[in-house]
Amino acid sequence: GQQLNQSPQSMFIQEGEDVSMNCTSSSIFNTWLWYKQDPGEGPVLLIALYKAGELTSNGRLTAQFGITRKDSFLNISASIPSDVGIYFCAGQNRIQGAQKLVFGQGTRLTINP
Amino acid sequence: DTGVSQDPRHKITKRGQNVTFRCDPISEHNRLYWYRQTLGQGPEFLTYFQNEAQLEKSRLLSDRFSAERPKGSFSTLEIQRTEQGDSAMYLCASSPQRLAGQTYEQYFGPGTRLTVT
Numbered sequence: 429g430q431q432l433n434q435s436p437q438s439m440f441i442q443e444g445e446d447v448s449m450n451c452t453s454s455s456i457f458n459t460w461l462w463y464k465q466d467p468g469e470g471p472v473l474l475i476a477l478y479k480a481g482e483l484t485s486n487g488r489l490t491a492q493f494g495i496t497r498k499d500s501f502l503n504i505s506a507s508i509p510s511d512v513g514i515y516f517c518a519g520q521n522r523i524q525g526a527q528k529l530v531f532g533q534g535t536r537l538t539i540n541p
Numbered sequence: 542d543t544g545v546s547q548d549p550r551h552k553i554t555k556r557g558q559n560v561t562f563r564c565d566p567i568s569e570h571n572r573l574y575w576y577r578q579t580l581g582q583g584p585e586f587l588t589y590f591q592n593e594a595q596l597e598k599s600r601l602l603s604d605r606f607s608a609e610r611p612k613g614s615f616s617t618l619e620i621q622r623t624e625q626g627d628s629a630m631y632l633c634a635s636s637p638q639r640l641a642g643q644t645y646e647q648y649f650g651p652g653t654r655l656t657v658t
Contacts, residue, residue, distance in 0.1 A: 432583075462644065470545075471584065472630050472648035488602065516583050527597060527636075529647060531583030 434532035441507060442540050443454055449515060449535045450501040457519030460493050460500040461529065465514045474515075476504070504537075512539050543567060545650035547633050553625055554654045561619045564654045567583030568619060573616050576632040577601065584632050584649075590616060591638070623657045630654050630655055 434451045441447060451460070451494045459478055465469035475486050477500060484491055500519075504511055508522035514536050518529040546565045554560050560585050566573045576584035587606070589597045592613040605623075612618040620626075620627055634647040 463649075468652075468654070470547075470634075473646050475650060477648045498626070518583075527589050528586035528599070529576075529584070529634075530634045531585070533581075534583055 432496045432517055432530055432532035434515075434535050436535060437533065438536040439536070440538045440540065443509060444513070445482055447504040447507055448501060450483075450499060451517030451532050452473055452499045453519055453523070453530075454498070456497040457490075457521050457530075458497065459520040459522060460491070461482060461520070462489075462491050462502045462519060462522070463516045464514060465534070471516055477506060507539055508538055509541060512537055544646055545633055545635050547631075547650040547653050549650060549653055551654045551656075553658065556623060558623055559619065559621045560623060560655065561617055562631055562633075562655075563615060564633030564650060565615045565618050566633070567637075567648060570635035570637050570648075571577055571648075572632040572636045572638060573597060573610055574636075575616070575618050576634065578630040578652070579628075587618075588591055620655075623655075624658045625628065628655055628657045644649075 432453050461476050462474045463469045475484050475491040480497050481489045482493040488505045514533045514534040517532045520529050548563045560562045575587040576583040586599050587602050588608050590610040593610050605621045606617045630652040632652045633648045636647045
């Protein structure tokens with residue numbers, strides 16, 4: 429089945445640093461979504477991408493839909509303590525009629541003040 | 542609060558018991574999804590409804606699991622004869638149906654944490 433590989437699995441950074449994480453797939457997706465999850469809560473949508481090559485920003489967050497449609501990355505600039513959490517990428521392939529999201533394993537972000 | 546709501550937030554049950562979870566989607570969202578998330582993993586798709594019709598089910602949804610959305614609004618997920626392996630966070634999400642049948646973002650609820658002892 430489809431699988432998404434996220435890297436890195438965890439990151440330990442200083443407050444104020446920029447963060448970059450990515451997600452790769454063995455198959456094509458036509459929608460990429462990035463979520464953030466805090467402990468004990470559901471994932472919160474950060475950014476949605478619908479076109480290959482698309483670059484979208486949401487405040488300090490920027491995400492890109494890879495031109496091969498098999499990858500995406502998420503950047504966070506000038507990290508702050510509330511950025512701590514687990515970031516998940518998710519792909520969807522609507523062409524095949526499937527509505528489900530396929531998630532990566534997550535990137536755990538820890539920030540040292 | 543107009544987000545997705547789930548009830549209960551936590552459930553502890555003994556092996557062999559039946560449990561039922563409820564999800565209330567964002568109003569006017571006609572698509573509803575159930576996912577399961579185990580510790581250290583991303584959510585895994587279980588099933589999906591468009592209005593009251595259950596259109597897709599994962600192989601993860603064994604015959605002990607059943608989901609309903611009788612009036613196309615709230616949904617229930619029942620697990621019969623629970624096993625310790627069923628311990629997980631059960632997440633519900635909803636999305637609107639856009640033009641030309643395209644789906645857009647899925648918004649998640651806070652989840653129900655199930656612990657089977």
